[in-house]
Amino acid sequence: MIHLGELLYTEDQNLFQKIAGKSGFEVLNEIPDMLEKFQSFLTFSTKRNSDIVCQGIDLKDNMKIVDVGGGSGGLAIDLAKKYPEKKFAVYEVEPVVPMTRKNIEKHGLTEQVEVIPGSFFEAIPAGFDCILLKHIVHDWPAHRATTILKNCRSVLNPGNRVLIVDTVFDRADKRYKRATLQDIYVFCYNNGKERTLDEFKEILGESGFRIESVTNAREDDIIEAIAI
Template identity: 30%
Template sequence: MAADARSVDGPGTPVSLLQMMTGYWVSQAIYVAAKLGIADHIAAGAADSRDLADATHTDAQSLQRLLRALVSIGVFSEATPGEYGLTPVSALLRTGTPDSMRALAIMYNEEQYRAWADLLFSVRTGKPAFEHTFGKGIFEYFRENPEPAWTFGEAMTAWTNQLAGAVVAAFDFSPFSTVVDVGGSHGTLLAAILRKNPATRGILFDLPNVIAGAAEHLAAEGVADRCTHIGGDFFEAVPAGGDLYVMAQILHDWDDERCVAILRRCRTALRDGGKLLIVELVLPPGDGPFFGKWLDLHMLVMASGRERTAAEYQQLLQAARFELTHVQPTAAGASIVEAV
């Protein structure tokens, strides 16, 4: 159907464009493998294609065709015909591992995939395609649909697992006595901060239905005795008393007006002399490749938010009576925007 990309591909060639246009083939194939738990079954010993078909209740020939395609791009390996193994890529699709990306693979390719099919609507109107497709905003949809809400929570925890180590390596939290994680979900980032800083206490803040699942996670991380978890709405108020407030991957969900509203709540709650950290993919200058440029487009499709430049964060912060003092890149690609 198409030429072999290995022999003729290059910038500007028809095959290069073809690979871009059919990129959803790869994302959906990875999704099916993740949804079926193929990596878990292989790790448990079901390496034969027939055993995998039995374990996943799928058509053996169709599953073999899926795996053949995924082997060709390095997702799985095939040492002998019909015997499949894990690669470093497919190992990330296992369940329950510290670096698991399985929930992310599922999240991006169910409701969010359907919303991307209506990207044209968002570009024409400036409004979220998700709301146009499903008849309600994404967070309202999650409140009414527990299964995708759970997948979203697991996916965000997985994302934060990868981010947390980079954040604690890039910023010295030791001078601060109380860290407030605003919109911190189950506390993955806050737990990483507290583990590295045994003299520091934490306050975890998120919606009541989200925070309900935090106690077990904080206990498992060994920081429950130094962390209070509080439910609420950051558009109304955030817990007072912290000398450091952290928001990771929160502001990119919202438009400028609502970002300023959240920041003003933090300004009111922050102790005198305290600091605010915003962890986001800060858009760099220039036209080079950067994942945040695609995540920005994703936010156009999903919600009212966006990724921003350092100058745009400075404007938001000034509107909430903060001063941007430093932008610190991290090894995970996100940056730490510091403000006082």
């Protein structure tokens, strides 16, 4: 039997790793039916908060934006509609790409939103001046989140931005209970965690970013970090 508490003290071990020898996402990628259900759930949950997240995201003078781990493209599609003059890309693992392409086609946005296959642990595509990471950083423990952020930093110029959409964990916040449940969920899946502002500062600082602002977006927060 696996005891959740035992997992808390083992780096890079979680339920999926113990049972299948790989992370929750890697397991999902191998089961097409489950992957489709998971992405449909993400599309649904993204829609729920998308108006407020979209409203809170100010793309300023950024012209080429990549949504890293963008799922079936919900956020990129909404932002493409808000900013018709800007170009977008969704970067996703190969098994998810057909679902993302289909969704973007459905919205008639293939000219404005491209889909790029690949893994954020290997590299991030170059040529973008803003990177979105929605519900990505909280999926991973610090050393893996730092790998993603350092890969982001390596393709940005100083002054370019990453916009992280996650909940900033704060015991005094009324969203604390919900964030705690989410913390357990992401921990079981990939050894992820919800982070306090200080924890975000730490992993962002280590990866070559400084926090410029934090904007509340209902159950999420948008952390604007500048490449230094």
